[in-house]
Amino acid sequence: VRRGRADRSRGPGRTADGHEVKLLVNIGSAAELRGEEAAGAEGVGLFRTELLFLDRTTAPGIEEQSRAYAEVFAAVGGRPVVIRTLDAGADKPLPFLDQAGEPNPALGVRGLRIARRRPEGLRTQLHAIELAARRTGADVRVMAPMVATAAEAGEFATTARGAGLDTVGVMVEVPAAALRARRLLEKVDFLSVGTNDLSQYAFAADRQCGDLADLLDPWQPALLELIAGCATAGRTRGRPVGVCGEAAADPLLAVVLAGLGVGSLSMSPRALAPVRAALAAHSLADCERLAALALAADDAEQARAAVRREARPAP
Numbered sequence: 001v002r003r004g005r006a007d008r009s010r011g012p013g014r015t016a017d018g019h020e021v022k023l024l025v026n027i028g029s030a031a032e033l034r035g036e037e038a039a040g041a042e043g044v045g046l047f048r049t050e051l052l053f054l055d056r057t058t059a060p061g062i063e064e065q066s067r068a069y070a071e072v073f074a075a076v077g078g079r080p081v082v083i084r085t086l087d088a089g090a091d092k093p094l095p096f097l098d099q100a101g102e103p104n105p106a107l108g109v110r111g112l113r114i115a116r117r118r119p120e121g122l123r124t125q126l127h128a129i130e131l132a133a134r135r136t137g138a139d140v141r142v143m144a145p146m147v148a149t150a151a152e153a154g155e156f157a158t159t160a161r162g163a164g165l166d167t168v169g170v171m172v173e174v175p176a177a178a179l180r181a182r183r184l185l186e187k188v189d190f191l192s193v194g195t196n197d198l199s200q201y202a203f204a205a206d207r208q209c210g211d212l213a214d215l216l217d218p219w220q221p222a223l224l225e226l227i228a229g230c231a232t233a234g235r236t237r238g239r240p241v242g243v244c245g246e247a248a249a250d251p252l253l254a255v256v257l258a259g260l261g262v263g264s265l266s267m268s269p270r271a272l273a274p275v276r277a278a279l280a281a282h283s284l285a286d287c288e289r290l291a292a293l294a295l296a297a298d299d300a301e302q303a304r305a306a307v308r309r310e311a312r313p314a315p
């Protein structure tokens, strides 16, 4: 009995009737994997690689990158890890990219778009990732940020596979990509919805702008509808679709996401236990009913209130 109790704090999340939802963590360094909270995750759903590139006048080389990634892959300890290629741009400026002066940084050359000007930077990073994966024997998947079209997804997949990485995905952060999720899944193996940026672009609301917090609220039904479309595409194509933005860390919203058909939720380590408890309190049918209530609301506040009224307390 004691072992059963311990097992429930690790591995996949489960609804009350046993439907599995993978629970993963978002990290930026190996240090974030230490500690009891992260130990409960099934793997890493988002390894942000920006840290290594900050405050540098030149990009780190293949060997330096590979060592940094290998440190994280080793710390993951046999669990799968999704590493994201560099997500920089004028909104997250890096000195060596020399990008000052874009009038609309969030709409500019950021994320995968950097590779338009500097394809060698992406290739170096992918080779460093492959090298680190080979050195550690880790189960590594790679994904690109800020993908807008199926063609971009296809080009990224070709480049990543050419570097020897065989499980390739893209983030869905741009509404155009969400609308074409089925087509993206013809090119890549999985999708990961980044709700922070997907909100920003769907609502035309700068994610740094506090005055627009109500529009950026991840309970917005329009955001949920975009996620639902991605989840349906995943089911149609038989390929995994997860969420790795902040939405996944809200326990009640996690229940709604499960009801929309999302297969994995990636969050900061401290959110794992409350999300796990909320899922365990609801059957899959409950999750689907709550998701329908949220989709039927007119704004985020109404969606949250409707779901809160009907949700079951966590055990």
Ligand code: PEP
Residues within 6 Å of the ligand: 046, 048, 087, 173, 193, 194, 195, 196, 197, 198, 244, 245, 246
């Ligand atoms: C997101 O946009 O939801 C995301 C996970 O990426 P980041 O927060 O790093 O932009």
Ligand code: MG
Residues within 6 Å of the ligand: 145, 173, 194, 196, 197
């Ligand atoms: Mg993002």
